[in-house]
Amino acid sequence: MRNDGEVTEFSEFAHACAPSLLRTAYLVAGDHQLAQDLLQEALVKTLLAWPRLHDRDNLEAYTRRIIVTTSISWRRRRSFHERPTEALPERPGTDPTQALVDHEAVIAALRALAPRQRAAIVLRYYQDLTEAQTAEAMGCSIGAVKSQVSVGLTRLRASLGPTFEAAGTTESEATA
Incomplete structure (x- = not known):
């Protein structure tokens, strides 16, 4: 991403959608720190894909999907275990x-x-x-x-x- 217009457009998207995406990440991850990590990872992946994303109307849904799939992937890798309550x-x-x-x-x-x-x-x-x-x-x-x-x-x-x-x-x- 080299175009200043794209950088500005991505920054505006990230600022506008971050609160909603963070809530999704928290509810999916169940942990505030992990949710922040998930959101950061999802935004980085969205930023890297930005030049290829032509449908700007579904960016939040695209990033939400990244949050969900990344969470599932991390959970598999980290061998989470259920904690009895x-x-x-x-x-x-x-x-x-x-x-x-x-x-x-x-x-x-x-x-x-x-x-x-x-x-x-x-x-x-x-x-x-x-x-x-x-x-x-x-x-x-x-x-x-x-x-x-x-x-x-x-x-x-x-x-x-x-x-x-x-x-x-x-x-x-x-x-x-």
């Missing part, structure tokens, strides 16, 4: 402290999922992408997205218990 306490109303505990429990349960299941759930429910957009970001078919979401939600329900079932969607709603 303690049993979750009963949910006693709307205590703000409990909301934080619930948030941490969901994040821990997401971390325990297989990388592709986590990516599918994060993209579908946290990023609010359609199944087609999720499939594009993950580089797979819509059917694979539905399968990953279904299995991931089943594992989340098993991990989180009745708290998740009461507050979450049903599987038919999730895969419709």
Whole structure:
């Protein structure tokens, strides 16, 4: 990339999309430091590919896909292991402290999922992408997205218990 216009265009893209991409990276990785590393890696890969990227309307989706695939690749290489968590306490109303505990429990349960299941759930429910957009970001078919979401939600329900079932969607709603 030698053109000053391209450098400016990439910088504007990176500044505009970084917050959304960082949220995606955090939800996929489950760790703030790893999310920052993922975002940096994805932006470097996007920068290197910039001269070849002619469809400027889908740059965020392109970079999001890099985040997902890089996360999966890193997870395979680093031999991550599931970390067992303690049993979750009963949910006693709307205590703000409990909301934080619930948030941490969901994040821990997401971390325990297989990388592709986590990516599918994060993209579908946290990023609010359609199944087609999720499939594009993950580089797979819509059917694979539905399968990953279904299995991931089943594992989340098993991990989180009745708290998740009461507050979450049903599987038919999730895969419709």
